Amino acid sequence: MSKSLSKKSLPEKSSPKEVAAAASLDAAALPEEQAEFAEAVLAGLSAPRKAIPSRFLYDARGSELFEEITGLEEYYPTRTEIGLLERYAGEMAEAAGPAKTLVEFGSGSSRKTRLLIDALDGLETYVPLDIEESCLAQAKAALEADYVSLEILPQVADFTKPVKLPEAASGARLGFFSGSTIGNLDQREARRFLTNAGRSLGPGAGFLIGADLRKRPETLIRAYNDSRGVTAEFNLNLLARINRELGGDFDVSAFRHEAIYDGRFGRVEMHLISLEDQTVTLLGQRLRFREGETIHTENSHKYSLPEFRLLATDSGWRHEALWVDDDALFSLHLLRLPG
Ligand SMILES: C[S@@+](CC[C@H](N)C(=O)[O-])C[C@H]1O[C@@H](n2cnc3c(N)ncnc32)[C@H](O)[C@@H]1O
Structure with a gap:
């Protein structure tokens, strides 16, 4: 079965809801789990503050990296x-x-x-x-x-x-x-x-x-920003998973991992930061990233x-x-x- 959705075009400025709805039309042909992934990624990357729910960090490779x-x-x-x-x-x-x-x-x-x-x-x-x-x-x-x-x-x-x-x-x-x-x-x-x-x-x-x-925030940041870069690989694997399962063309090396502590919410946040202005094509959509723009991938309260x-x-x-x-x-x- 083809893993990429058909390239049905949406207007250049579609709302996250419209994008997700279009994906859900095409996604009907996909297994439920993958359709959900497609909808969540498109909606999340079309939102003004880009985010993808943390459960998608866990594919087989993500689980291996978490164990590490x-x-x-x-x-x-x-x-x-x-x-x-x-x-x-x-x-x-x-x-x-x-x-x-x-x-x-x-x-x-x-x-x-x-x-x-x-x-x-x-x-x-x-x-x-x-x-x-x-x-x-x-x-x-x-x-x-x-x-x-x-x-x-x-x-x-x-x-x-x-x-x-x-x-x-x-x-x-x-x-x-x-x-x-x-x-x-x-x-x-x-x-x-x-x-x-x-x-x-x-x-x-x-x-x-x-x-x-x-x-202490220092202890938390160290835990989510390890010196061997395993947490970075775990976070970046999300983009590789999007490429593998949804036919995206993310250049994984054009993003970097960052973990920050937000005291207002008492949580560590993991982000993927775009290293340059770039456009990614995914499920027939062109998604723009400004240099420094982030994808919020996990909260740890x-x-x-x-x-x-x-x-x-x-x-x-x-x-x-x-x-x-x-x-x-x-x-x-x-x-x-x-x-
Ligand atoms: C932080 S790891 C903890 C694993 C294990 N319980 C431990 O303490 O080492 C989170 C686990 O929850 C799973 N997980 C994350 N989101 C989930 C969800 N929405 N439904 C079911 N499992 C989920 C992941 O696949 C992963 O195995």
């Missing part, structure tokens, strides 16, 4: 969250109560989940859920080798939408949302996510969520403990327990949906 990021010296979140799980997984499992099914949103490699699985007595089913298929297949194969009696039911799904869990994911449920992926959502999106997750998990469910904490508590309770969850490392870098929260 988790091992970087500057990237403290993964090792800190793993440290918390190594130290407190037993306590977390006890506080969570008996769980038959563990449902993980944005599970990636499921590497740190092993610590939780090991601590949960009586767990029968694990549902890793991710937008990116290849990481799910790899995680399933690796887990099956070590947990022979655990049923593993991977789900390719977008957690920004309501998710229907498989029938077999029955009994008491515990949700897990690690890696501070919740920080990629803004306040409104995070509330919607928590409400939808509550509907999927059901009354009485527990939910263990990792959230990165507010800290950092929480204070009261902010996170408020987010949880505002979204219908009870805040039951909290674990924080000694340097107050990262937090894990146990929430409960009233029964």
Whole structure:
């Protein structure tokens, strides 16, 4: 199947809505996931402030690069969250109560989940859920080798939408949302996510969520601007993915990665900055970039403990327990949906 959309022309000055609508006409011929990607990219790059939702950073190559990021010296979140799980997984499992099914949103490699699985007595089913298929297949194969009696039911799904869990994911449920992926959502999106997750998990469910904490901007910038340039490659891979999957002609070397901290929102923002005035052709559209113009590709919101508590309770969850490392870098929260 051709991966590029037909070159139906729009007026030179189409609004983002018109562009997205035209793409959606042509995109009808594409698989749903790719059509959504096409619409989001065209709408996002036609807007006055260019932006592409961060979930599109994760194709197979993006997932590989993210795994590499988790091992970087500057990237403290993964090792800190793993440290918390190594130290407190037993306590977390006890506080969570008996769980038959563990449902993980944005599970990636499921590497740190092993610590939780090991601590949960009586767990029968694990549902890793991710937008990116290849990481799910790899995680399933690796887990099956070590947990022979655990049923593993991977789900390719977008957690920004309501998710229907498989029938077999029955009994008491515990949700897990690690890696501070919740920080990629803004306040409104995070509330919607928590409400939808509550509907999927059901009354009485527990939910263990990792959230990165507010800290010195220098530490944050280092974490998202590593010296080996892996985060830059992760961010720039989005343009390469657009070229591969949507037939774009981005010159990836004509953009650079930048991470900034915006204290007003308490978030790190990743951007791709155009190094020159340039025009890119994509899906029959000519998209102009001025020198210095940016494409906003990811937010990583950092929480204070009261902010996170408020987010949880505002979204219908009870805040039951909290674990924080000694340097107050990262937090894990146990929430409960009233029964
Ligand atoms: C920051 S990584 C965290 C991975 C893993 N949980 C960890 O802590 O190492 C985010 C993960 O969420 C997935 N993801 C991002 N947006 C998603 C979405 N809208 N729906 C489902 N999965 C998503 C990515 O593919 C990736 O595996």
